[in-house]
Amino acid sequence: MSVAFKSAIDDAVLDELRAIIGDDDRVLTNLSSRVNRTRVPAPFPVHRWAEHMPDVAVLPTSTEEVSEIVKLANRLRIPVVPRAGGTGLADGAVPLRGGILVDVKLMNRIHEVDLVDRTVTVGPGINMLKLNEELRRHGVFYPDDPASYPCSLVGGRIGAGGWSLLGARYGHTRENVVSMQVVLPTGEIAQIGDGGGRKLRKSSTGFNLKQLFTGHQGTLGICTEATLELAPRPETEFAAFFAFEDYASAWETTGILSKSGLATIAGVVLFDEWKIAYLRRDDEAYIEQPESVRAVVAVAMYGRRVEVEPASKVVMQLGRSAGGRYLGDEISSGDWASRHDRYAIPLHGRSTEGQAVPMSWHCEDAALNYSALPKVREAWHAIVARYRERYEIFDDWGMFAYTGGANKPWADYLVEIDVGIWEQRLNEETWSAWVDCKREIAEVTLAHGGSITACHGATRAGDAELVPTEMGTAWPVVKAIKRALDPNNVMNPGKQSLDEAYE
Amino acid sequence: MSIFRLGEQQPPEARRINDEVVMRFEHVYEVDPRLMELTGQQSMPAWDTQRIVDGRWDYLDWMHDHFADEVLLAGEESETMEGRG
Numbered sequence: 001m002s003v004a005f006k007s008a009i010d011d012a013v014l015d016e017l018r019a020i021i022g023d024d025d026r027v028l029t030n031l032s033s034r035v036n037r038t039r040v041p042a043p044f045p046v047h048r049w050a051e052h053m054p055d056v057a058v059l060p061t062s063t064e065e066v067s068e069i070v071k072l073a074n075r076l077r078i079p080v081v082p083r084a085g086g087t088g089l090a091d092g093a094v095p096l097r098g099g100i101l102v103d104v105k106l107m108n109r110i111h112e113v114d115l116v117d118r119t120v121t122v123g124p125g126i127n128m129l130k131l132n133e134e135l136r137r138h139g140v141f142y143p144d145d146p147a148s149y150p151c152s153l154v155g156g157r158i159g160a161g162g163w164s165l166l167g168a169r170y171g172h173t174r175e176n177v178v179s180m181q182v183v184l185p186t187g188e189i190a191q192i193g194d195g196g197g198r199k200l201r202k203s204s205t206g207f208n209l210k211q212l213f214t215g216h217q218g219t220l221g222i223c224t225e226a227t228l229e230l231a232p233r234p235e236t237e238f239a240a241f242f243a244f245e246d247y248a249s250a251w252e253t254t255g256i257l258s259k260s261g262l263a264t265i266a267g268v269v270l271f272d273e274w275k276i277a278y279l280r281r282d283d284e285a286y287i288e289q290p291e292s293v294r295a296v297v298a299v300a301m302y303g304r305r306v307e308v309e310p311a312s313k314v315v316m317q318l319g320r321s322a323g324g325r326y327l328g329d330e331i332s333s334g335d336w337a338s339r340h341d342r343y344a345i346p347l348h349g350r351s352t353e354g355q356a357v358p359m360s361w362h363c364e365d366a367a368l369n370y371s372a373l374p375k376v377r378e379a380w381h382a383i384v385a386r387y388r389e390r391y392e393i394f395d396d397w398g399m400f401a402y403t404g405g406a407n408k409p410w411a412d413y414l415v416e417i418d419v420g421i422w423e424q425r426l427n428e429e430t431w432s433a434w435v436d437c438k439r440e441i442a443e444v445t446l447a448h449g450g451s452i453t454a455c456h457g458a459t460r461a462g463d464a465e466l467v468p469t470e471m472g473t474a475w476p477v478v479k480a481i482k483r484a485l486d487p488n489n490v491m492n493p494g495k496q497s498l499d500e501a502y503e
Numbered sequence: 504m505s506i507f508r509l510g511e512q513q514p515p516e517a518r519r520i521n522d523e524v525v526m527r528f529e530h531v532y533e534v535d536p537r538l539m540e541l542t543g544q545q546s547m548p549a550w551d552t553q554r555i556v557d558g559r560w561d562y563l564d565w566m567h568d569h570f571a572d573e574v575l576l577a578g579e580e581s582e583t584m585e586g587r588g
Binding site: 129132133141145233234235236237238240243281282284287288289290292293302305308309312316325326327328329330331332333334337338340341344348350351354355356357358 | 520521523524530532534538539540541542562563564566567569570571572573574575576577578579580581582583584
């Protein structure tokens with residue numbers, strides 16, 4: 001069966017949407033409302049903007065409204081694209097085939113704070129920072145902390161299956177969502193969790209559907225309500241940054257820290273030589289560092305003071321055990337605080353002539369094991385260097401490796417290479433070059449036993465076509481699930497090569 | 504309280520930090536204007552620069568307070584900047 005789409009929005013459809021929503025101000029067809037819901041911060045084919053615009057954006061305020069919208073779309077075979085903050089670094093929230101964009105930002109209420117069973121139930125349009133401002137007076141917090149913390153929303157985090165800066169201590173998004181309400185691609189409403197309970201963290205009844213509905217990139221449904229974990233608000237934070245003269249020593253120290261068994265460690269971050277060179281251009285913390293600073297390891301801990309204080313002394317020893325030099329209190333505390341919000345930075349890179357130019361941020365975010373980091377790093381930088389030599393739009397902003405295992409930080413890493421893309425110079429040739437570059441980077445990841453994304457999702461040209469390869473013998477299972485839940489391929493079509501489910 | 508004096512709003516001459524960075528105010532680094540030919544810069548009075556810098560520090564302090572009740576420091580100076588002022 002082949003399911004092909006083209007936009008099918010006409011006045012009759014708009015009338016039905018307005019009848020469902022009951023408020024014309026929440027059914028948006030004007031150009032600016034649609035343009036503003038087209039792209040995300042990641043590099044975007046600005047020369048083909050119109051191809052990615054939704055035909056209409058709707059802002060529901062209830063699960064029932066979302067359900068009726070999706071039923072309409074499924075009946076008429078119209079693509080539906082869920083969108084929360086639109087802060088993703090891949091294309092989960094970018095319409096590929098027009099259709100109805102369901103913007104959940106108005107579903108931003110806190111429905112319940114349960115301090116006894118330690119959950120908070122919210123709409124998908126709430127932001128973690130705003131949520132935690134409310135939770136603070138109760139002495140608890142929701143510990144999901146992406147680099148977009150001040151601007152991303154809970155619904156997008158669930159759709160993407162996001163990674164958290166504090167994941168080594170508190171888990172990532174999928175560990176911190178206890179259950180959720182989901183509108184399926186046919187419009188039915190399902191309560192999804194571990195077993196049937198809304199507030200249970202562990203069950204062996206039925207299938208564990210919660211994992212399936214966390215990180216599907218909006219291809220299996222729309223989360224309309226989420227019950228989230230409440231952790232005790234940390235009493236004490238400690239961060240320490242160590243400098244190294246070579247990558248190998250920094251890599252070794254990253255392993256030492258992440259395998260230390262210190263339970264308060266929330267994250268360990270490895271900055272490679274290219275990253276330090278990039279920061280040395282214009283980051284106040286690194287500009288005046290001596291040339292001997294070529295790699296950095298950062299570690300942060302959260303918890304009760306009785307835990308963090310003695311552990312901090314161990315961290316200071318371990319951080320120096322392979323040649324690390326402490327970068328000082330000011331950088332350690334200041335730079336760590338800035339890690340919660342990387343979206344506040346006006347991004348710019350350098351043209352091949354060295355001129356500062358505005359660039360968008362491509363963050364390739366593979367999941368890799370510790371042992372693979374050194375070789376992958378060399379291969380990735382070589383790829384980007386080759387493309388920069390030929391095309392002026394590329395700039396290598398270096399690599400980070402972050403501890404990636406939830407509560408088990410010792411072996412898995414979210415490894416990112418940040419590549420600046422000069423969007424003003426994009427055309428068909430340079431866009432194709434960027435897609436090719438991205439694909440080569442992803443192929444290196446697969447060759448080293450990794451996964452092509454640890455956080456953002458494989459929704460973009462350049463890696464979406466590699467999803468079947470990575471999934472291997474599980475790919476028929478993935479396709480069967482997609483086809484069963486979304487028989488007409490209306491839910492965020494075109495992502496992750498899932499069109500193959502309908503061939 | 505600081506007093507606004509028009510004559511004090513002209514940024515001082517930049518001093519060079521390295522090949523790509525200059526500095527006009529203490530601890531406020533700027534990309535060398537020679538590298539900003541494709542990206543226009545607006546002239547900015549001293550008070551506005553100070554406002555942005557102060558805002559940045561306020562923001563980082565706020566972020567610390569947002570995530571934990573206290574920030575524990577190692578209490579040690581930088582080992583890479585020793586003797587560099």
